[in-house]
Amino acid sequence: MRCLKSINTERRDEFNRLFLKGILVWLAAVCICFLTQHLIYPDQLTNDYQLASFLGIILIYPIHKLLHILGCFKYREGTVIQWRIHFFFLPCIKLNIKRIIPKWHYIFSLILPFVIITTILIVLMLLTPIGHSGMFLILLSVHFGMSFSDFTHIKKLWKMPKNCFIESAERGFSVLISD
Template identity: 30%
Template sequence: MNCWKTINISRDYGTLRLIMFSSSTVLLSFLFYYLVMSTIVQTTEFTQFGFVTVVLSLFGLVLTHKLLHCLPIWLFGGRAKIKISTRKLLFPLMDIKLREPLSRNVYLLALFSPLVFITTAGAVGSIMWPQFLPYFSILTSINFGLAFYDLVYASHLMKAPKQCYIEDHDEGFHILIKQAV
């Protein structure tokens, strides 16, 4: 007979500390990305957009980031939905809710997909349209900051057995390990 051993991983890692690390990641990745891309791509004149366009593109980035988390789950037959809540803040928060446990590999793929796809799109966009290099640099670095949380979760999952399942909860996620009794 088999039973499941559960390992609980809390999402509360010290919220202020995570925000500081994420913000530092945004700053350092912007400096590194812009420095590297400006040496690769030659541009003489930058195109400027208005403030409203930049803010709308930031909201689009967050939505795309969340959708890219869901895409591997949907492709492998899992069920996930994006929940939007206000939680007494000035701006809405988007959260992904899983309806069933996922295998470790699918969950890892879902964690890494926004980082890989958005960074690749930013690099390709910077090369194809060098006049928009500052905007691609800003969006790509903010994506790195959003992905910092994903990398923290992935570091816990990399230590888990390959045949485990991940169950998502409001307070964190549970790693389900099948054990013989």
């Protein structure tokens, strides 16, 4: 196999840029969620279910990362989970898979948390009155902002050849094709 392209996801300010863009997506999603809530259900925004929504905000990041791990569970041998602190207080989990993964399995592991968590949150919003809680709408928006970096990586991989493979590199990942 030979390396078609190396994608550096850790170059200077890469995390900061993705984090800032994720916050902007989160703010846009907050605006859209609250406007949609107000247009569809005027005067029904409540402060109920704040504790449940706050616990959801705290737990959504570990659940999101766990679903990434489950998405590539078949390739778990040699997987390294690292903790890093960003901005002096923000704990972040980094997942390094030391095996070569087919492109579509890697994309599946990137998109799995978005699909599952969004489905659960929308079903909860439609079937229970928790959808009228402001904190719940913030939880949904935080999830959209958190998934932004996954979609950025998917966009980088989407135009690569169909039968390529992904390998974790020291500062990102490499796209491999067979000779």
